[in-house]
Amino acid sequence: RADPIQDAIAHALFEYVPSGTGLILLALVSAGAGIYAVTRGAMALGILAMFGAYLAPAFAIGDPGPLVVYGYYAAASLMTLVLVALRGWRPLIHLSFVFTLAGGGFMAWTSQYYAPEHAGVMMPMLLLLAALHVAMPVVERDTEHASWVHRLDVLYMIALPSVVALLTFGIATSRVDLSVMMLWFGAIWMLAAAATWLRKRGGAAALLAIAALFLILAAAARFQDIPWELLGMTASVAALALATWRKPDAASLHGVIAGFVVLFGYLQVLSTLDERAVGPIFANGVFLARLTGAVLFIIAGILCRRARQVLDTLLLA
Secondary structure, three states: OOOHHHHHHHHHHHOOOOHHHHHHHHHHHHHHHHHHHHHHOOHHHHHHHHHHHHHHHHHOOOOOOHHHHHHHHHHHHHHHHHHHHHHOOOHHHHHHHHHHOHHHHOOHHHHOOOOHHHHHHHHHHHHHHHHHHHHHHHHOOOOOOOHHHHHHHHHHHHHHHHHHHHHHHHHOOOHHHHHHHHHHHHHHHHHHHHHHHHOOOOOHHHHHHHHHHHHHHHHHHHOOOOOHHHHHHHHHHHHHHHHHHHOOOOHHHHHHHHHHHHHHHHHHHHHHHOOOOOOOOOOOHHHHHHHHHHHHHHHHHHHHHHOOOOOHHHHHO
């Protein structure tokens, strides 16, 4: 935590300002630059302003603590949400995600907060940041984007729930808390799916599939004996079958759901590597679980090949 004596000495000797005050001043500067960028339609200036805003906590004199740092990041993400809604500057979405959530695992000034002792602060912050980042593509102003941007969006749609789930696994102090957090995430993604559907935009089915996967994780965290990897894989394959049947041209939707088939499938493979088969050969629980996973992989690969989705070869292999 920040030492008030250290801050006072730094201010007296070097005319430094305390970390909290400095972050507030930097936030005001970034907000002013963002407003100027919006009024002038200057996306480069908006990206530069928000890049500086997200990088600012790295240069704090002391350790302001998780509440100050992530309260600041929540305010910066809210500013990004406003810019995206007004101008449709999609690169800001990915910039915000990298610094606030994805960067939490490897950025030195924030990774220390993702620990069980900070769970009381970080769990609500994770919910708030997840809600803001799910809302960004929903409220984004409609603009034309290149094809590679759409592929990046599919990666973002998969990475966002994966990262928040992994971060929650790291800081949860009990399985009950983990289950409650997964339920909250499921509710957030359900609301996002409803808002997307009301705005008549694509991606509602993918968001609903992610919400269902969070509910499966909530049940798995609460009830330990459930084979949640296999259930998640089954739900993903069922969602993929429904998507290819109802919307054969929804390439982004297929990519998102196929990505979750891969994720849950390989988690299922890893979970059975160290399990010893007990019982008759070809008629024991471990063998049947592996066989079921293999069949689901094949079904998903066939569905992806029919929909011309690039993950078909990986799934079949």
